[in-house]
Structures are given as structure tokens and as C-alpha cells.
Amino acid sequence: MTRVVIGGSTGFIGRHLLQKYRTEGREVVTISRSGADLTWHDQSGIDAAVDGAALVVGLAGKSVNCRYTPANRAEIFRSRLDTTAALSTAIRRASAPPPLWVNSSTATIYRHAEDRPMTESTGELGTGFSVDVARAWEQTLMADALPATRRVALRTAIVLGDAGVLGPLRRLARFGLGGTQLDGWWPVPASRIAAGTAHLPGARGGRQRFSWIHVDDVLGIIDFLEGHPALDGPVNASAPNPVDNRSFMAAVRRAVGARIGPPMPRWMLEIGAMGIRTETELILKSRWVLPEKLLAAGYRFRHPDLDKALRASLAS
Numbered sequence: 263m264t265r266v267v268i269g270g271s272t273g274f275i276g277r278h279l280l281q282k283y284r285t286e287g288r289e290v291v292t293i294s295r296s297g298a299d300l301t302w303h304d305q306s307g308i309d310a311a312v313d314g315a316a317l318v319v320g321l322a323g324k325s326v327n328c329r330y331t332p333a334n335r336a337e338i339f340r341s342r343l344d345t346t347a348a349l350s351t352a353i354r355r356a357s358a359p360p361p362l363w364v365n366s367s368t369a370t371i372y373r374h375a376e377d378r379p380m381t382e383s384t385g386e387l388g389t390g391f392s393v394d395v396a397r398a399w400e401q402t403l404m405a406d407a408l409p410a411t412r413r414v415a416l417r418t419a420i421v422l423g424d425a426g427v428l429g430p431l432r433r434l435a436r437f438g439l440g441g442t443q444l445d446g447w448w449p450v451p452a453s454r455i456a457a458g459t460a461h462l463p464g465a466r467g468g469r470q471r472f473s474w475i476h477v478d479d480v481l482g483i484i485d486f487l488e489g490h491p492a493l494d495g496p497v498n499a500s501a502p503n504p505v506d507n508r509s510f511m512a513a514v515r516r517a518v519g520a521r522i523g524p525p526m527p528r529w530m531l532e533i534g535a536m537g538i539r540t541e542t543e544l545i546l547k548s549r550w551v552l553p554e555k556l557l558a559a560g561y562r563f564r565h566p567d568l569d570k571a572l573r574a575s576l577a578s
Contacts, residue, residue, distance in 0.1 A: 265289040265315040267308075269349055270322030270366070271298050274425045278477050279319060279484070291315075293345075294322070302345055305352070312352035312360060317488060318411075320349050320365035320403075329539050330391060330459040338395055342366075346402040359410045361491075364484055365403045367415040369473055369500055369551040371396035374464050376471070379504070381554035382417075382496050391458035392543065400496070412494045414487055416480075419500035419551055422571050423477035424578040430538075431514050432576065440515045441523035442468030442508045445546045448528050461543045468508035468525065471550035473500045476565035476574065486561050493559055500551040502566055507545065510568070517572040 266283050270276050271292035283290045291311040292298035300307040302322070312318055322345035328334045346365060353359050372380035373388035380386065387393060400415045420427055434440050445464050454460040464470060483499050505513070515523050526534075528542065535542045553561070565571035 265291065265311075265317075267291045267293065267311045267315045267318045267349075267360075269293040269318070269320045269345055272296075273321055274423065275421065275477060275480055276321045278423070278481060279321075282481055302348055305348060308348055309352045309355050312349065313356040314358040315360040316362075317484075318349055318353065318360045318363040319484065320346055320363070322346075323366065323399075326392065327540050327544065329536075330457070330541055332457075335391060335457070335459070339398065342395065342399045343402050346399060347405075350402070350406045350408070353408050353411050354406050359408065361410070362412050362414070362488055363403075363408075364414045364416055364487055365399075367400050367403075367417045367496065368392075368396050369417045369419045369498060369549055370547070371400070371417060372549070372551060374548045375550040376465050376469065376548050379550045379552040380498075381552050382498055383554060385551075389458070390460075394458060412491060414494055415496045416483070417496055417498045417500075417551070418480065419473035419475045419498075419504075419549065421477050421480060422474055422565075422575045424575060428514075428572075428575055431511075432518055435511075435514050435518045435520040435523060438520065438522050438524075439526065440511055440518075440520055441525045442511050443531055443545045444468055444525050444527050445470060446528040448532050459541070459543075461541075461546055463528075464546065465506075465548050468511070469506045470546055470548035471504055472507050472510040473504040473549045473551040474510070474568065474571070475499055475501045476571040478564045478574070482564055483556060483561065486556070486559070490559050493555060497555050498551050498553045499556075500553050501563055501568075501571070502553055502557060503568065504550055504552070505568055513568050513572055516569065517576055
């Protein structure tokens, strides 16, 4: 069996996977809202694609790079849970179910961590909207009894590559705005506290941890999972050398040749986030994640060093 089913094939990681598998000569069936072989409304088509497949990869979900309005929060949940449930239904109905289902999750499921790194065995889950999304996503992945299919929740850190987070950061750095992103006090309405979308002051001096991974390693990890049947459940997809925000932004400046980058205080970040319709949590929460399971199983990262990963990303 060589067929791969990719749900969420038009996103950043999905496009890379699709190109990789087609280059390798594997049969690929794609699912997305548009621009794919199947749409998420075609459950019978998804059922047929999944039956007899060697691998199912679920990547679908609205980007969290948006303002957490009630409508966006609802769509962030719906886009993850409904698509994951559709894949689960197809696997449950299959006469020849796939041996492996790798589904996206997020390293944001862990708490804000400044004291120690979070691993699969010792990590503590956090609270708030983003964590609630991650919990529900993984619960949907594991909800059905699928005895013939191994399931992996890929708790992915910030992904570096030729798209995604590096685009706006590169532009900011080139305009002299690529400095350390500083947390601090900011007025938080009661409505945001109730919704779990409030970011309360955390790390000082740009010391919030930044866990990252290059897209090449995301693809490499999925290959590794196919060949290592002992790995299941949550798997941290994060490079083994996380840094703090101060170090990360300095590395971005080096990569683009920017000589200056004054610190960016929170009030400036909040105003900018409102202007470009995103949330400061994405850069101020301290994500300190280590890939315990992968390292123990012998996975060798292609891009363990941040400076080299950034250069590879910008070169592509």
C-alpha cells in the first residue's frame, strides 16, 4: 500500500507533503475546502480514499493568525474538529484501514513555561482558548475505537520554511523593526478573560521561549513515524534547541542582514496586532518544548541549529 491521503493539502505543510510524495511516486489523494481532489463535504469520497491507504495525514484547520473574535474562535474549533471527525469516520468504516494516521496538534497545548521544558512525559497542559482548541482536537483524534490504526497527535512548534511566520518577521527585520518582542502590562477586558483569549504579562526582557522546527523536519518526522510503529499518541515536533525571543529575533536579523532592531514593547505590539488582525499571544507566550519521544527513538534532525534553519528557509 502506497496511497497517502492528505487532509488540508493546500496549507503550508500540506503543499510540501504533496510535492514530496508525488516526487517519490506515491499515489496521493488530497482533501481541502477547494483546490483538491475531494472536499470535506464529500464523506463518501473520503471513505473511498482512506480505505486501503497506507497513511492518512490530517492538517486541516483555520489559521490562528487572526483576531480571536467569537466568529473566528468558532471557526478555529469547527475547522479542526469537523475535518478530524470526517477522517475518523472514514477510517472506522474502512475494510482495509490505514495502519497510521498522523494528525496535526500544537505545542501550544502546554502551559506558558519559563521554568523548565515540556516533554510528552512531563509536560503540563495549559489553560485558555488555544489550549482548549488543542485538547478538543486531540480528543476528536482519539474518540473512535480504531484498533487497526495507530494514531499520532503531532504537537508541532512554530514551523520555519518558505512561508508561514518568517514572511512578516523578515519584512519587519528589513525595515529595522526586528527587535526583541517585550511582554508587559496591557489592559485586558473582562470579555477576553472570560473567553480565555487574554494574555497576561509573563516573561520579561524577551525571555519567553521560542520552540521551532523546520518544515523539512516535519516531513522527515512523518516518514520516521511510518517506519517506527512503537511511536503513537502525542509526539512533540520541535527542534531540540529552542531559544528565547531575544535570541530568535537576533538570528532573524542576522539571516536578513539587518544591523538594527530596537526592542518592541507590548503596547506597540498590541497596536500592531490590531492593525494586521492577529494576536500577541503568538509571540509572547513562552513555548518551551523538547522532542523527547523522537530523540529517544533515534530521529536525527535535519535542521537542529536555528541559524542554519533560517538560512535554509530564506534561501528557499
